[in-house]
Amino acid sequence: MEKIKRFIDIQIPVTTCTLRCHYCYITQHRLFSASVPKLKYSAEQIGKALSKERLGGICHFNICGNGETLLPDEMTDIIRAILEQGHYVMIVNNGTVTRRFQEMMTQYPEELKKRLGFKFSFHFLELKKRNLMDLFFKNIDLVRKNGCSFSLELTPSDELIPYIGDVKEECINRLGALCHVTVARDENVEDFVILSKLSREEYIKIWGQFNSPLFDFKIKIFNEKRQEFCYTGLWGGILDLGTGILRACDRTFLAQNILDDPIKPINFRPIGKCNKAHCHNGHAWLGLGMIPELQTPSYADMRDRIDDKGNHWLRPEMREFLSQKLADGNDLLDEKRKVQIKRRAIVNNSVWNLRHRTAKIVSKFRNK
Numbered sequence: 001m002e003k004i005k006r007f008i009d010i011q012i013p014v015t016t017c018t019l020r021c022h023y024c025y026i027t028q029h030r031l032f033s034a035s036v037p038k039l040k041y042s043a044e045q046i047g048k049a050l051s052k053e054r055l056g057g058i059c060h061f062n063i064c065g066n067g068e069t070l071l072p073d074e075m076t077d078i079i080r081a082i083l084e085q086g087h088y089v090m091i092v093n094n095g096t097v098t099r100r101f102q103e104m105m106t107q108y109p110e111e112l113k114k115r116l117g118f119k120f121s122f123h124f125l126e127l128k129k130r131n132l133m134d135l136f137f138k139n140i141d142l143v144r145k146n147g148c149s150f151s152l153e154l155t156p157s158d159e160l161i162p163y164i165g166d167v168k169e170e171c172i173n174r175l176g177a178l179c180h181v182t183v184a185r186d187e188n189v190e191d192f193v194i195l196s197k198l199s200r201e202e203y204i205k206i207w208g209q210f211n212s213p214l215f216d217f218k219i220k221i222f223n224e225k226r227q228e229f230c231y232t233g234l235w236g237g238i239l240d241l242g243t244g245i246l247r248a249c250d251r252t253f254l255a256q257n258i259l260d261d262p263i264k265p266i267n268f269r270p271i272g273k274c275n276k277a278h279c280h281n282g283h284a285w286l287g288l289g290m291i292p293e294l295q296t297p298s299y300a301d302m303r304d305r306i307d308d309k310g311n312h313w314l315r316p317e318m319r320e321f322l323s324q325k326l327a328d329g330n331d332l333l334d335e336k337r338k339v340q341i342k343r344r345a346i347v348n349n350s351v352w353n354l355r356h357r358t359a360k361i362v363s364k365f366r367n368k
């Protein structure tokens with residue numbers, strides 16, 4: 001098995017969606033009525049820009065839209081172009097865009113499907129309300145039968161608590177295992193807090209009953225400010241597929257366009273010091289080892305389940321690849337270099353925070 005070189009989180013600039021979950025940022029801000037965007041870069045250009053040679057090795061890509069990831073027509077070709085470079089890809093989606101699953105499952109060869117996985121977000125109440133439950137599980141079945149990996153993830157909400165029994169029953173009957181559970185955050189609050197009226201203890205008691213390693217880890221690190229040296233920027237980053245901009249993480253100046261010129265070398269520079277209140281998607285970033293000294297479950301453990309027939313949700317190739325840590329495929333920096341980078345990051349972060357606060361004040365006054 002090839003060593004994992006980088007983790008890249010791809011953002012798709014789509015805000016529209018097939019569902020209207022009440023806890024979703026898109027619904028709260030009524031962004032779902034926007035039209036599906038036409039993506040600027042072709043699949044061919046994206047594939048070329050993300051070649052194994054340019055990125056230095058085989059990487060894991062997470063692909064996610066603000067709205068429904070699989071709505072843009074170009075997605076089938078874009079995902080294929082990335083898989084064809086030899087990378088592993090996981091698509092975050094709501095399980096309702098049937099035509100896209102059908103395209104991928106009929107057009108992709110086996111070789112690509114075994115490196116492809118789908119993270120199905122289980123929006124139980126919306127699926128029930130819109131009578132989409134059968135279609136949702138049929139789509140999971142389709143990708144599973146075609147040799148792809150999958151994971152099922154529930155977003156907890158206070159409104160869902162009376163239906164927990166039904167959620168469990170649906171998971172066991174349809175998939176032979178309970179879904180994973182994430183931690184919902186309130187995106188209207190600057191540093192994100194848990195989106196719930198429950199106390200932290202009650203929240204853990206209620207949602208911990210799903211025995212989800214994903215939930216256990218996310219809740220453990222929620223609100224834990226990261227002080228260690230973080231290698232993101234060097235070992236990965238966030239790529240906006242609309243603008244072509246690669247950033248080390250949120251809240252940083254470390255950014256460059258990597259799609260305009262697909263052969264120009266990429267300047268991978270570590271962020272060093274985290275500028276966020278906490279690593280809210282740490283199950284992926286930290287699970288894959290962006291902070292090597294931090295002991296975490298593997299990312300595979302936070303995505304996989306074994307069903308009542310003994311089958312894994314992740315197929316063997318994906319499971320093995322995502323069980324690695326980024327330090328397996330990369331060299332560590334020496335302490336002297338880390339101190340230099342951290343010092344520079346403290347200055348950069350202060351400037352970023354000042355500009356961010358100023359921009360917020362200006363926009364508040366403009367909107368008055």
Ligand code: SF4
Nearest residue numbers: 226230249274279285
């Ligand atoms: S620890 Fe901070 S900088 Fe590193 S990946 Fe997480 S949020 Fe980003």
